[in-house]
Amino acid sequence: MIPLSVPEISGNEWKYIKDCLDTNWVSSAGKYVDTFEQKFSEYLNVNHAVATVNGTAALHLALKVLEIQPEDEIIVPSMTFIASVNPIIYVGAKPVFVDVCRDSYVMDVNKIEQLITEKTKAIMPVHLYGNCVDMEALLNIAQKYNLYVIEDATEALGTEYKINNKWVKAGTIGDIGYFSFNGNKLITTGGGGMLVTNSEKIKQKAKQLSTQAKLIKDNSGMYHEEIGYNFRLPNILAAMGVAQLEQIEEFLKIKRSNAKHYSELLNGIKGITLPKEDKKVRNCSWLYSPLIEEDFPVSRDKLIQILKYNNIQSRPFFSPIHLMQPYQAYRHGDMKVTLELSSLGINLPSSVGLKYEDIQKIVGIIKEIC
Ligand SMILES: Cc1ncc(COP(=O)(O)O)c(C=O)c1O
CATH class of the missing domain: 3.90.1150.10 (Aspartate Aminotransferase, domain 1)
Structure with missing residues (x-):
């Protein structure tokens, strides 16, 4: 059988995972989570990366961090995997579907403006099959209407886009980008995801909400001022991510x-x-x-x-x-x-x-x- 897209496990995966097993650091704390986040942000040339349990959770987290409210509208393509849309509904907001381009298969930026209403809060370009949305034109629209941009870069890790005469990585152009490390992706952790951003404020909030919203100032770690999520990537999976990223x-x-x-x-x-x-x-x-x-x-x-x-x-x-x-x-x-x-x-x-x-x-x- 020639498979569609299976992982390539030929680097330090066994070594780093064995290290987790040997040292008992298999769960939510441990050095590989920090290393994976740091190396991933360095690779993308973005300020911050927050590891999550999968890509769907990273999007859910992004919507919570940006305080997307029930009845808010988010413009998203209909030609995408279902996980680009479901978290919008999880937070009570509404997807508004836009068409794609025949040549690139990604969001047709020329068809966005006609869908914007006073309820629109964000545009969600999906960089399908490794392609990239015309982000320059999209950012102009987002600026004009004061909308957030959340990039679904789950299928476009490593894709580059030229903006202002500079090549940048897909996922680092909007307010937030997110990635998936599902088994069929370019690099995999079995299951996993990453939220990336250049904003310190967004990163802080994402980290906090993804770790059960523990109050940092409270030394006991037992007080929760708001409703958080358990979206953390386990150390043992991050170890695999570090090894995959090396390749x-x-x-x-x-x-x-x-x-x-x-x-x-x-x-x-x-x-x-x-x-x-x-x-x-x-x-x-x-x-x-x-x-x-x-x-x-x-x-x-x-x-x-x-x-x-x-x-x-x-x-x-x-x-x-x-x-x-x-x-x-x-x-x-x-x-x-x-x-x-x-x-x-x-x-x-x-x-x-x-x-x-x-x-x-x-x-x-x-x-x-x-
Ligand atoms: C376009 C797209 N968005 C979102 C996701 C969700 O990622 P995950 O499967 O890690 O939750 C995937 C991958 O599965 C995807 O292909």
């Missing part, structure tokens, strides 16, 4: 090179639209994601079946969230591109361990259909 540049090099091989081998096939990269974006190539157009000999879904029959795991793009029963009541704009992409897009195997021969095999099967 990130190598992982990125392989992912980008594999994406290049796919594009070279798939180039020119009628009915396949290759992923594009804007000149302001350096995609981390988390998942290689072309479109299987109507004029390809078989449908996208049929192609997934054929690949599966050949022991190759692939995945359709996300289903439009605004059409799912629990989310149908929320406002949305024109969703033409979202609908189109959700029926045409496919994620092809993209693990760090993927070999050139695997890519040749996958493309060979696709070419046989033509």
